[in-house]
Amino acid sequence: MHTRTSVQARHALIAPDGHVPSDFPHWSGVKAHVILSPAMGAAISQILVIFEEPRGTAFFPEDEHEHALYVEKGPVRAEWSGGTVGLADGGYLFTPARTNLVLHGDPGSRLTVFRKVFAEIPGTPAPPVTHGNAADVPDEPFLGNERARLQTLLPIHTHFDLAINIFTYQPGATLPFVETHIMEHGLLMLSGQGIYRLEDRYYHVEAGDAIWMAPYCPQWFAAIGDEPASYLYYKDIHRLP
Numbered sequence: 001m002h003t004r005t006s007v008q009a010r011h012a013l014i015a016p017d018g019h020v021p022s023d024f025p026h027w028s029g030v031k032a033h034v035i036l037s038p039a040m041g042a043a044i045s046q047i048l049v050i051f052e053e054p055r056g057t058a059f060f061p062e063d064e065h066e067h068a069l070y071v072e073k074g075p076v077r078a079e080w081s082g083g084t085v086g087l088a089d090g091g092y093l094f095t096p097a098r099t100n101l102v103l104h105g106d107p108g109s110r111l112t113v114f115r116k117v118f119a120e121i122p123g124t125p126a127p128p129v130t131h132g133n134a135a136d137v138p139d140e141p142f143l144g145n146e147r148a149r150l151q152t153l154l155p156i157h158t159h160f161d162l163a164i165n166i167f168t169y170q171p172g173a174t175l176p177f178v179e180t181h182i183m184e185h186g187l188l189m190l191s192g193q194g195i196y197r198l199e200d201r202y203y204h205v206e207a208g209d210a211i212w213m214a215p216y217c218p219q220w221f222a223a224i225g226d227e228p229a230s231y232l233y234y235k236d237i238h239r240l241p
């Protein structure tokens, strides 16, 4: 048997063919795949939630974890202590630590949640609940390259200790250099395909694949094929080491 999945000490490619669901207290009518987690050495968890039954429910209790989610396929209704919002395809939501989060979706609705312990700065307020839709977020050329464009979904403010971005490359476009940085990434390929360099290995990646890059994992991407390649990714930001 073959899989493109490869789990290394400081990076991982997780292809959908290996997914095995988990069940959690107060979750129902969903398939939940914990794609990345501290169990593999990551600081974050990346959880794929696929709703299977009407009024399926995913539940994240109020604790030290904050959550940032992206809806690949809606509709999804999110409820938290103090508010609620409906999210369609491309919708995103951030809820700060110490906030209950309940998600409901129709059968077939699908989203990715990034979950991490909030790195608090004493005396600074936690970032607020934030939501929107990627369709309304402008894309900017990345380091001057019109063919590799970046959308920054969450506001650039130092209250936030994380970012979730969408990178879209035209076929043949690449990251301009092999990046090596302190920021960790959790990543989901949304569409298209490409070659991802992780440390000294090169992987063929396609829509549905997830990647973990530990801090300082040398990384590079080239889009291949006939369609643009697009990925959603998480990074930790704005905190001194």
Ligand SMILES: NC(=O)N[C@H](N)C(=O)O
Pocket: 167, 175, 179, 183, 185, 219, 220, 235
């Ligand atoms: N692998 C990546 O796409 N990295 C981004 N340029 C980033 O670090 O934000």
